[in-house]
Amino acid sequence: KEKVEITKEQQALVKSIVDAYNRHQIPQDVTKKLLQEQYSAEENFLLLTEMATNQVQVLVEFTKNIPGFLSLDREDQIALLKGSAVEAMFLRSAQVLSKRMPNGYTEVLKERVRNSGMSEEFMTPMFNFYKSIDELQMVQEEQALLTAVTILTPDRPYVKDYQAVERLQETMLIVLRKLCVLQHPQDPQYFARLLGRLTELRTLNHYHAEMLTSWRMNDQKFTPLLCEIWDVQ
Numbered sequence: 296k297e298k299v300e301i302t303k304e305q306q307a308l309v310k311s312i313v314d315a316y317n318r319h320q321i322p323q324d325v326t327k328k329l330l331q332e333q334y335s336a337e338e339n340f341l342l343l344t345e346m347a348t349n350q351v352q353v354l355v356e357f358t359k360n361i362p363g364f365l366s367l368d369r370e371d372q373i374a375l376l377k378g379s380a381v382e383a384m385f386l387r388s389a390q391v392l393s394k395r396m397p398n399g400y401t402e403v404l405k406e407r408v409r410n411s412g413m414s415e416e417f418m419t420p421m422f423n424f425y426k427s428i429d430e431l432q433m434v435q436e437e438q439a440l441l442t443a444v445t446i447l448t449p450d451r452p453y454v455k456d457y458q459a460v461e462r463l464q465e466t467m468l469i470v471l472r473k474l475c476v477l478q479h480p481q482d483p484q485y486f487a488r489l490l491g492r493l494t495e496l497r498t499l500n501h502y503h504a505e506m507l508t509s510w511r512m513n514d515q516k517f518t519p520l521l522c523e524i525w526d527v528q
């Protein structure tokens with residue numbers, strides 16, 4: 296039986312990533328508004344846009360704290376952020392929806408998403424994904440590392456130094472695999488199931504792009520940050 300142990304520097308890596316992951320939460324005023332504002336489609340869309348904008352800010356701050364990320368080529372840093380934003384935000388909102396928020400919020404957020412002018416054909420895969428993440432019952436180390444692995448995916452558009460990104464991602468994957476073995480000894484397939492979620496995540500990119508287009512057709516307004524990260528308008 297393989298004796299799995301985490302080295303000192305791997306422990307330090309996990310700690311810095313988890314600290315960064317927990318340091319950036321959805322601000323109270325946004326979650327408070329979730330319960331207070333009325334339920335018109337416009338109001339719901341406004342709230343979700345504010346949440347999405349906050350999630351992009353949280354993503355950028357988290358990414359800057361991934362050890363090694365800031366030593367990557369500057370343009371590659373941007374390419375990784377733009378290429379992974381949707382997937383990282385789905386992971387974050389899945390984790391927020393599943394456990395981070397007191398139960399009442401989850402139902403309210405789901406209600407607002409349902410009445411925000413989003414098409415049903417996007418809603419289903421999104422909520423299926425949230426459910427599949429919830430079933431994994433990830434600990435925060437796994438959530439933070441899985442998000443870092445997603446951001447450090449080397450085959451994003453316009454990435455120049457593929458190897459440099461691959462090396463960083465490899466480091467995260469090695470630690471994540473060890474954590475999974477230690478955290479879920481009764482489930483040797485757990486790590487593989489986590490990586491399977493990343494494949495499911497990629498399909499959501501397509502739905503998200505369609506959703507953006509349909510919102511734009513209805514002349515919905517986004518914030519400058521959302522326009523920048525997804526090259527809209």
Ligand SMILES: Cc1cccc(C)c1Nc1c(-c2c(F)cccc2F)nc2cccc(C)n12
Nearest residue numbers: 340343344346347350384385388408503517521
């Ligand atoms: C905050 C939120 C939570 C759950 C569902 C949705 C639709 C949102 N909001 C948006 C998302 C988005 C996200 F922020 C996280 C997960 C999946 C996402 F579709 N992307 C965008 C892009 C332009 C405008 C909005 C309102 N928007």
